[in-house]
Amino acid sequence: MKIPLFKVNMPKNISVDEILHSGFIGQGQYVDDFEIKFANHFNLEIDKVVSVNSCTSAIQLALELENISQGDDIVTTPYTCLATNTDIIRRGANIVWYDVDKITGLSRLENIEKVITRNTKVIIITHISGAITEDLEKILAFCHQKGIKVIEDAAQSLGAKLNNEYININSDYIAFSFQAIKHLTTIDGGILYCGDYEKANEGKLLRWFGFDRVISSDFRCAQDVKRLGMKIHMTDINAFIGIESLKTVDDIINAHIKNAKLYEQLLPIVDGITISHKIKSGSSFWVYPILVEKNRDGLKKYLEENGVYSSLVQNRLDGMTCFKSAFKLLPNLSYFMRRILHIPCGWWVSEEEVSYIVGIVREYIDKGCFS
Ligand SMILES: Cc1ncc(COP(=O)(O)O)c(C=O)c1O
Numbered sequence: 001m002k003i004p005l006f007k008v009n010m011p012k013n014i015s016v017d018e019i020l021h022s023g024f025i026g027q028g029q030y031v032d033d034f035e036i037k038f039a040n041h042f043n044l045e046i047d048k049v050v051s052v053n054s055c056t057s058a059i060q061l062a063l064e065l066e067n068i069s070q071g072d073d074i075v076t077t078p079y080t081c082l083a084t085n086t087d088i089i090r091r092g093a094n095i096v097w098y099d100v101d102k103i104t105g106l107s108r109l110e111n112i113e114k115v116i117t118r119n120t121k122v123i124i125i126t127h128i129s130g131a132i133t134e135d136l137e138k139i140l141a142f143c144h145q146k147g148i149k150v151i152e153d154a155a156q157s158l159g160a161k162l163n164n165e166y167i168n169i170n171s172d173y174i175a176f177s178f179q180a181i182k183h184l185t186t187i188d189g190g191i192l193y194c195g196d197y198e199k200a201n202e203g204k205l206l207r208w209f210g211f212d213r214v215i216s217s218d219f220r221c222a223q224d225v226k227r228l229g230m231k232i233h234m235t236d237i238n239a240f241i242g243i244e245s246l247k248t249v250d251d252i253i254n255a256h257i258k259n260a261k262l263y264e265q266l267l268p269i270v271d272g273i274t275i276s277h278k279i280k281s282g283s284s285f286w287v288y289p290i291l292v293e294k295n296r297d298g299l300k301k302y303l304e305e306n307g308v309y310s311s312l313v314q315n316r317l318d319g320m321t322c323f324k325s326a327f328k329l330l331p332n333l334s335y336f337m338r339r340i341l342h343i344p345c346g347w348w349v350s351e352e353e354v355s356y357i358v359g360i361v362r363e364y365i366d367k368g369c370f371s
Pocket residue numbers: 054055056057080081083084126153155156176177178179189190
């Protein structure tokens with residue numbers, strides 16, 4: 001038996017042939033349609049949705065829209081994908097790490113408050129493994145009162161809800177990912193949701209050199225560019241795949257949550273394992289995070305020997321050479337990193353396989369491998 005941690009979910013029996021040979025494969029009608037359908041599906045305002053070619057680009061665009069440059073402090077999490085934080089350094093701004101919650105790995109207001117500086121312009125939080133921090137509302141209120149913007153990295157959390165809502169009405173920026181192994185894939189792709197209409201309009205210009213693709217047919221030649229843009233737009237091919245994937249995205253998200261519910265019933269009988277994200281958190285459970293009290297790497301190996309793939313998913317970024325100037329002691333993160341392990345809970349995992357995985361974990365502990 002082989003149970004992967006990730007799997008690509010491509011819509012079946014679709015053909016991109018017509019688009020490929022239509023003479024127009026860049027950003028066109030399918031991209032517009034995908035933005036509308038995505039917005040409708042997840043209760044977003046369509047005029048605030050800016051599609052791009054990845055979540056990495058969405059985060060870069062948000063930093064650009066906030067004019068982040070040398071001397072600015074960006075308060076951010078070290079337990080996230082490299083993509084969340086690289087552009088901060090590239091822009092010459094400073095990274096200020098905050099410590100994470102020691103059980104969930106998520107962002108907490110009390111940790112953010114401790115490290116805020118006079119030069120803080122933006123705070124970044126990541127909805128790790130599919131869960132939105134329960135402090136989101138409080139973090140947004142705290143930051144807005146200080147004139148600080150919040151970027152939510154939602155790359156792993158499509159379909160997650162907090163207080164039964166997909167997004168908070170006070171959110172400034174939310175960056176989504178449609179990379180290969182996400183709940184919804186367009187092969188690669190992303191959306192930047194902007195809380196402010198003007199920022200969204202500016203984002204639409206900046207994603208394609210700074211040109212307005214709507215107001216004139218000969219946009220390359222007829223327009224002056226006021227602000228230098230990027231080239232990070234989505235293409236019609238990716239958007240078409242996204243439109244097709246949206247038809248089944250609820251089934252996919254629900255399958256992840258159903259497996260997580262089963263883990264939550266079965267795992268508490270296993271001593272030495274702590275459930276990191278509970279169902280009540282509203283997580284969409286991209287992966288299922290557990291904390292392993294002792295010898296986590298031994299359990300990871302034992303799972304693999306029995307055909308089950310597990311992973312830390314991301315290592316702490318504060319240990320990397322490229323971020324060394326931002327060094328800080330982060331005791332909660334150290335506690336979390338010694339224990340965290342993600343096990344498979346995706347749409348491809350059956351109920352029997354969840355029981356099998358729990359059985360393997362239990363067997364490992366019963367054998368005394370913990371000590
Ligand atoms: C937390 C987080 N942020 C950003 C990204 C980057 O997303 P993309 O590959 O769409 O650029 C990822 C990718 O997995 C991620 O996990």
